[in-house]
Amino acid sequence: MTFDLDLIVLYLPDIVRALGVTILLWLAGSALGLLVGFLIAVARRYGPRWLDWALLAPVELIRGTPFLVQIFLLYYGGPFIGLSLDSITAGLLGLTIYGAAYYSELWRSGFVAIPKGHVEAAQCVGLNRTQTLRRIILPEMTMLLLPSMVNMTILMLKETAILSIISVPELTLAVSALGTKYYAFVEGFAILALVYWALVEACSALGRYAESRLSKYRFAVS
Amino acid sequence: MSAKPAIKVEKLVKRFGKTTVLEGIDLAVERGQVTCLIGPSGSGKSTLLRCIALLEEANEGFIEINGEPLGFASGPNGERVRLPSSETQKVRAHIGMVFQQFNLWPHMTALGNVTEALVTVRRMLRKDAEQRAMTQLSNVGLSDRAGHYPSELSGGQQQRVAIARALALDPDIMLFDEPTSSLDPELTGEVLAVMRDLAESGMTMLVVTHEIGFAASVGSKIVFLDQGKLIVEGKPEEVFGKPRHERIDQFLDTYLDRGAATLL
Ligand SMILES: Nc1ncnc2c1ncn2[C@@H]1O[C@H](COP(=O)(O)OP(=O)(O)OP(=O)(O)O)[C@@H](O)[C@H]1O
Ligand SMILES: [Mg+2]
Numbered sequence: 001m002t003f004d005l006d007l008i009v010l011y012l013p014d015i016v017r018a019l020g021v022t023i024l025l026w027l028a029g030s031a032l033g034l035l036v037g038f039l040i041a042v043a044r045r046y047g048p049r050w051l052d053w054a055l056l057a058p059v060e061l062i063r064g065t066p067f068l069v070q071i072f073l074l075y076y077g078g079p080f081i082g083l084s085l086d087s088i089t090a091g092l093l094g095l096t097i098y099g100a101a102y103y104s105e106l107w108r109s110g111f112v113a114i115p116k117g118h119v120e121a122a123q124c125v126g127l128n129r130t131q132t133l134r135r136i137i138l139p140e141m142t143m144l145l146l147p148s149m150v151n152m153t154i155l156m157l158k159e160t161a162i163l164s165i166i167s168v169p170e171l172t173l174a175v176s177a178l179g180t181k182y183y184a185f186v187e188g189f190a191i192l193a194l195v196y197w198a199l200v201e202a203c204s205a206l207g208r209y210a211e212s213r214l215s216k217y218r219f220a221v222s
Numbered sequence: 223m224s225a226k227p228a229i230k231v232e233k234l235v236k237r238f239g240k241t242t243v244l245e246g247i248d249l250a251v252e253r254g255q256v257t258c259l260i261g262p263s264g265s266g267k268s269t270l271l272r273c274i275a276l277l278e279e280a281n282e283g284f285i286e287i288n289g290e291p292l293g294f295a296s297g298p299n300g301e302r303v304r305l306p307s308s309e310t311q312k313v314r315a316h317i318g319m320v321f322q323q324f325n326l327w328p329h330m331t332a333l334g335n336v337t338e339a340l341v342t343v344r345r346m347l348r349k350d351a352e353q354r355a356m357t358q359l360s361n362v363g364l365s366d367r368a369g370h371y372p373s374e375l376s377g378g379q380q381q382r383v384a385i386a387r388a389l390a391l392d393p394d395i396m397l398f399d400e401p402t403s404s405l406d407p408e409l410t411g412e413v414l415a416v417m418r419d420l421a422e423s424g425m426t427m428l429v430v431t432h433e434i435g436f437a438a439s440v441g442s443k444i445v446f447l448d449q450g451k452l453i454v455e456g457k458p459e460e461v462f463g464k465p466r467h468e469r470i471d472q473f474l475d476t477y478l479d480r481g482a483a484t485l486l
Pocket of ligand 1: 263270
């Protein structure tokens with residue numbers, strides 16, 4: 001096996017561009033997934049009973065099927081129901097839906113984990129529902145959920161690789177295209193692994209930093 | 223003493239599903255007095271307090287705070303009419319509540335806990351709110367702990383912060399639900415001392431407690447609850463002195479060690 005560095009240098013600009021697409025889709029998909037997941041969790045907790053039930057099925061469906069299958073159906077099946085999306089839009093939408101299902105369950109576990117008494121104390125001093133959510137529940141949940149949120153966000157990065165099957169011009173697609181062209185799969189995928197790993201490490205490091213900032217009160221839940 | 227009691231509870235009924243936890247409670251708490259609520263576990267003491275704090279909604283009956291209806295008003299035929307929540311919140315603001323579990327918010331310092339409602343609810347400037355909070359913290363002997371998070375405070379200190387948090391809003395009635403029950407014995411004293419000071423300052427207090435000593439010495443009135451009914455009510459010496467109501471006798475025997483009971 002020869003490790004052909006020249007090839008990498010030659011295609012560096014392509015790879016960098018594809019890396020940009022990966023990072024962008026990852027961050028946008030995670031951010032949107034977090035947000036939509038939060039809205040789902042709030043709707044299920046504070047909304048009417050039927051809404052909770054109505055949201056349960058799609059969340060379970062998404063969590064119960066492989067992302068590969070979902071993205072395939074969305075992109076190639078979408079046009080049959082009048083939903084023709086370009087690959088990047090489909091990719092972002094797919095990631096958002098996928099992330100939202102998982103993040104909503106994390107948020108939900110956060111709501112459950114907050115002692116009822118902390119909310120009652122807020123009620124007793126006159127905070128209304130929105131104020132209690134914003135000032136008490138959300139910050140307290142952040143510290144509880146941070147490790148699992150970071151973990152999910154790492155998984156989101158790795159799921160972006162699946163978008164190559166609907167030819168989103170992201171990193172995995174770019175590298176495998178090069179591999180096909182030059183029979184350099186091993187070099188390509190070795191580099192691919194290193195790049196994903198570096199991104200994951202950066203994400204975990206950020207998470208650890210945030211956790212250490214919050215450690216003062218992390219274990220204070222009485 | 224003013225004509226209207228600080229708290230007036232009338233024929234209050236509270237059910238959880240099929241079980242009736244409060245079976246028609248009538249109670250008046252006079253202004254400036256300390257009323258101690260005692261009774262066996264499961265008798266409904268917390269539930270009664272939580273109804274007054276509006277953490278539970280009673281199924282029947284009425285509550286008045288300083289003569290104003292809380293949550294529900296009595297209609298022309300005695301039926302319950304739900305009051306608008308803005309009105310309810312206004313009446314509720316007269317009440318401060320202290321929990322057995324302290325319930326401090328763990329992501330805020332002691333000062334942050336006391337300041338929170340002043341800024342978020344009362345819309346005070348942070349600077350003024352903090353000044354007011356510092357006064358409250360020093361009243362409970364904790365000015366040097368203002369910057370500490372709850373996890374960095376002892377149970378007794380946490381409970382004193384919780385008392386300061388409630389008092390910062392300037393309530394005229396304070397409810398306490400077993401404020402010392404989750405504390406180590408050596409820490410109950412500092413919390414009871416703060417409550418004693420508060421009682422001496424003329425605060426109206428309704429206290430659920432198993433500290434019979436505190437109830438006997440600080441309480442102006444003892445109320446004994448048993449299986450959702452208020453069965454004995456009177457001055458400490460009437461309730462604890464002999465001859466005692468048979469259920470009080472049993473209660474003192476069962477729920478306190480005999481040593482403490484004989485001291486009375
Ligand atoms: N949210 C609830 N749902 C169902 N039952 C409840 C609920 N809260 C209290 N109860 C029941 O109501 C009864 C009275 O409970 P409560 O907590 O008021 O008793 P208590 O006198 O405060 O007892 P303790 O001294 O143990 O604190 C108990 O039988 C309890 O199981
Ligand atoms: Mg209780």
